[in-house]
Amino acid sequence: MSARTLPLLFLNLGGEMLYILDQRLRAQSIPGEKARKDEWTDVDRKRVMNDIISTMFNKKFMEELFKPQDLYSKKALRAVYDRLAHASIMRLNQASMDKLYDLMTMAFKYQVLLCPRPRDILLVTFNHLDAIKDFISDSPGILNQVDETFRLLIETYNCLSDGEFQLIRQTLLTFFQDMHIRVSIFLKDKVQNSNGRFVLPISGPVPWGTEVPGLIRIFNHKGVEVKRAEFTTAGNYVTPQREGSFELYGDRVLKLGTNMYSVTRPVETHMSGSSKNLASQAKENIVPNPFAKEELNFLARLLGGLDIQKPAGGETGFRLNLFTTDEEEEHAAQTRPEELSYKVISIEATQEPGRRAELSRILGELEVAEPRPGSAEKGEDLLALMDGL
Amino acid sequence: YRRERSLALRSSSSALYNNLAVLCPPARPPAFGAVHGTTLSLLGNEGPPRQLQARGGGSALSTPLLTQAAWCELPSRVLLVLTSQRGVQMYESDGSTMVFWHALDVPEHPAAHSVFARGIAAAGGHFVCVGTSCGAVLVFDIPPKGTNVTLSEVLEQHRDPITDIAAEQGQAPDGAGDLVTADDSGTLCLWSTGEEFTLLGKIPGSGSTCSSVRLWNGVVAAGYGNGQIRLWEAGSGRIRAQVSAHARWIYALDLAPLTGKLLSGAEDSFVHVWKLSRNPDTDDIEIQHCHAECVTDTQVCGARFCDPAGDTFAVTGYDLSEILCYGPA
Numbered sequence: 001m002s003a004r005t006l007p008l009l010f011l012n013l014g015g016e017m018l019y020i021l022d023q024r025l026r027a028q029s030i031p032g033e034k035a036r037k038d039e040w041t042d043v044d045r046k047r048v049m050n051d052i053i054s055t056m057f058n059k060k061f062m063e064e065l066f067k068p069q070d071l072y073s074k075k076a077l078r079a080v081y082d083r084l085a086h087a088s089i090m091r092l093n094q095a096s097m098d099k100l101y102d103l104m105t106m107a108f109k110y111q112v113l114l115c116p117r118p119r120d121i122l123l124v125t126f127n128h129l130d131a132i133k134d135f136i137s138d139s140p141g142i143l144n145q146v147d148e149t150f151r152l153l154i155e156t157y158n159c160l161s162d163g164e165f166q167l168i169r170q171t172l173l174t175f176f177q178d179m180h181i182r183v184s185i186f187l188k189d190k191v192q193n194s195n196g197r198f199v200l201p202i203s204g205p206v207p208w209g210t211e212v213p214g215l216i217r218i219f220n221h222k223g224v225e226v227k228r229a230e231f232t233t234a235g236n237y238v239t240p241q242r243e244g245s246f247e248l249y250g251d252r253v254l255k256l257g258t259n260m261y262s263v264t265r266p267v268e269t270h271m272s273g274s275s276k277n278l279a280s281q282a283k284e285n286i287v288p289n290p291f292a293k294e295e296l297n298f299l300a301r302l303l304g305g306l307d308i309q310k311p312a313g314g315e316t317g318f319r320l321n322l323f324t325t326d327e328e329e330e331h332a333a334q335t336r337p338e339e340l341s342y343k344v345i346s347i348e349a350t351q352e353p354g355r356r357a358e359l360s361r362i363l364g365e366l367e368v369a370e371p372r373p374g375s376a377e378k379g380e381d382l383l384a385l386m387d388g389l
Numbered sequence: 390y391r392r393e394r395s396l397a398l399r400s401s402s403s404a405l406y407n408n409l410a411v412l413c414p415p416a417r418p419p420a421f422g423a424v425h426g427t428t429l430s431l432l433g434n435e436g437p438p439r440q441l442q443a444r445g446g447g448s449a450l451s452t453p454l455l456t457q458a459a460w461c462e463l464p465s466r467v468l469l470v471l472t473s474q475r476g477v478q479m480y481e482s483d484g485s486t487m488v489f490w491h492a493l494d495v496p497e498h499p500a501a502h503s504v505f506a507r508g509i510a511a512a513g514g515h516f517v518c519v520g521t522s523c524g525a526v527l528v529f530d531i532p533p534k535g536t537n538v539t540l541s542e543v544l545e546q547h548r549d550p551i552t553d554i555a556a557e558q559g560q561a562p563d564g565a566g567d568l569v570t571a572d573d574s575g576t577l578c579l580w581s582t583g584e585e586f587t588l589l590g591k592i593p594g595s596g597s598t599c600s601s602v603r604l605w606n607g608v609v610a611a612g613y614g615n616g617q618i619r620l621w622e623a624g625s626g627r628i629r630a631q632v633s634a635h636a637r638w639i640y641a642l643d644l645a646p647l648t649g650k651l652l653s654g655a656e657d658s659f660v661h662v663w664k665l666s667r668n669p670d671t672d673d674i675e676i677q678h679c680h681a682e683c684v685t686d687t688q689v690c691g692a693r694f695c696d697p698a699g700d701t702f703a704v705t706g707y708d709l710s711e712i713l714c715y716g717p718a
Contacts, residue, residue, distance in 0.1 A: 001454050001456070001474055001503050001505055002503050003499035003500065003501060003502075003503055004501065068498075068499045068500055068501045069499050070499055113688070116637070117638075118614075118638070161549070161573060161574065161598075162573075162596075162597065162598055162614055163549065163550065163552075163572075163573025163574065163598040163614070164573070166598065166600075166614065166638065167503060167550075169404070170403070170404045170405060173403070173404040173707060174403055174404070174426055174454065177401060177403060177425070177426065177707075177708060178400075178401055178708065180708075193686065197686050197708070198686065199686055200658050200685075200686045200687070200688065202636075202657065202658055202659075202683060206616070206636045206637075207615075207636075207637065209596075209597075209615050210615045210616045210633075210636060210637070211615075211616070211617070211633035212633065212636070213616065213633050213634055213635055213636055213657075214633060215632070215633045216630065216631075216632045216633075216676060216677075216678070217630065217631045217632075218629070218630050218673055218674070218675060218676075219627070219628055219629050219630065219631075219673075220671065220673055221622065221625065221627060221629075221672065221673075223627055223628065226671075226673065227673075227675075229677070231678035231681075233659060233661075233681040233683075234681065234683050235636060235657065235659065235683075237636050
């Protein structure tokens with residue numbers, strides 16, 4: 001309902017995507033000297049991260065993003081991330097892309113739910129941006145782009161009231177409603193139950209500006225406090241130490257939005273149609289045209305402003321697998337429950353003749369790259385080899 | 390209190406303030422309503438569960454989101470009122486027929502400030518008051534029968550989006566007013582209803598949103614985003630009690646008029662029952678804690694008593710596809 005939600009949704013989901021891609025690329029990389037021509041190296045990883053980040057923080061794209069607008073449908077947003085993930089030499093199969101998107105969305109849903117104050121969603125966003133700046137710390141040009149976005153965020157959001165932030169949070173929660181995909185790393189850390197619902201702690205620091213529950217104060221008609229009483233509950237709360245910083249640089253205090261993946265913790269999901277209410281999800285599929293005019297404009301800007309990365313000469317697209325083996329990826333693609341399929345659709349061009357030519361050109365690039373039959377899949381055999389190590 | 394049955398909902402509840410509507414007809418089981426995105430799920434009426442859609446797509450492709458639903462009990466009739474991003478829908482109490490539709494002025498392109506209606510209350514015998522995101526309160530005059538609802542007045546005292554509206558549930562002392570309206574900044578306005586509504590007083594906010602409000606025997610009970618419940622004397626506008634009630638944003642308050650029991654539900658997973666009373670000697674307003682319920686791993690978004698004495702209550706939570714019912718232990 002809030003028309004200022006999209007930038008926060010986009011940047012935080014993008015941040016999670018980068019954490020996951022970085023982890024997978026590190027897990028699958030070989031030291032430069034030892035690598036064969038078709039293996040991932042550190043240099044490749046940095047290149048992929050740089051390409052994606054510089055696409056994400058493209059100036060015109062950001063300007064479009066920050067305009068007041070409604071949230072996109074899940075399908076439209078998914079298409080944007082599809083495009084983003086393919087902004088470099090990396091390729092993802094449908095199953096891996098699905099899994100990536102599941103992980104991104106469940107992670108941000110968790111962060112939004114557990115934010116102590118609605119305003120803290122901004123701190124979560126800053127945590128993501130701080131980490132992104134770390135990824136490209138040796139590329140001053142891209143660093144500048146990210147800083148510009150940081151300033152735009154501060155300018156747009158720091159002055160909003162708590163009530164407006166709560167509206168943004170409610171808009172985000174509506175977007176994430178009924179998503180209960182189980183994520184291994186969450187299950188292991190006991191932040192998610194086996195039914196897919198997140199654990200909401202009833203202990204710990206209260207939000208900044210809130211008092212620890214328990215005190216009742218009575219005032220007389222002159223406004224003088226005349227009585228105090230206490231009550232106890234099962235909760236075990238404490239006062240917070242300090243507030244996180246909303247400046248360009250600073251200690252955010254909040255841990256939500258920082259990178260929870262590391263090379264040793266694999267990213268897995270369990271596919272479960274755990275939501276009983278398929279009716280609510282099915283309804284989304286009934287919307288006749290998932291792409292509104294504004295969304296098309298937005299996507300056109302994103303795509304139009306890009307140098308489409310065409311693998312040059314002998315260099316083929318590097319495929320990244322979000323699963324441990326190719327067989328797993330294949331199996332996941334076949335067994336994905338119907339109600340959880342994203343059904344990436346090709347965009348239909350609008351009626352305006354001027355747009356049509358431009359968009360037709362762009363649409364050609366939009367479809368998720370299926371493994372090109374002729375080209376050698378990078379690392380295909382190697383993945384199996386590496387997993388055996 | 391102890392947990393009794395749960396009623397299954399077709400869809401889970403959305404994270405919206407006061408997201409549980411209850412109608413308690415005398416000598417009949419209560420009816421419930423909870424909002425999920427663009428639809429309202431109705432339960433418990435005679436007949437099968439029903440779903441109502443938000444109305445008015447206009448040029449946009451998507452159905453507008455609902456913000457709230459409530460039954461308005463007037464002496465002559467009971468109406469079911471829905472508020473959304475587009476306007477106000479009024480139905481007969483079982484949701485079978487639409488009685489009235491009021492469209493808000495929605496700009497063609499989304500502006501930085503969202504447009505929606507929120508906050509519903511029956512007042513003054515034949516009025517239904519509905520709040521809006523620009524701070525205006527619409528007063529609709531409801532005929533005893535039929536569809537000839539008219540917009541009687543627009544009250545413009547708030548500068549922030551309205552969150553909740555409540556009418557006096559007991560006996561108002563003289564000069565105390567019989568309607569309270571609340572907004573995002575925490576400002577409360579007190580009104581006396583009638584052919585023309587009169588502003589009697591304004592309690593300025595102090596930095597925290599008031600998301601839910603109730604009025605009983607001249608006492609305003611207000612729930613805030615910082616987890617506090619405050620009791621105000623409606624006549625003087627003075628604060629009479631302050632409770633550090635919840636560890637997170639309060640989403641719902643309800644009051645049982647026969648006993649003065651107060652129910653509060655918040656994002657911290659807790660639902661508390663309190664008791665309001667007036668000390669006959671000092672005339673102080675007192676509040677005691679009676680009972681706490683923890684709805685595990687759930688952010689409560691609606692909480693209502695299901696009878697006027699407050700012996701039973703029901704709760705909804707974000708992403709929860711049930712209405713949880715509690716009764717006497």
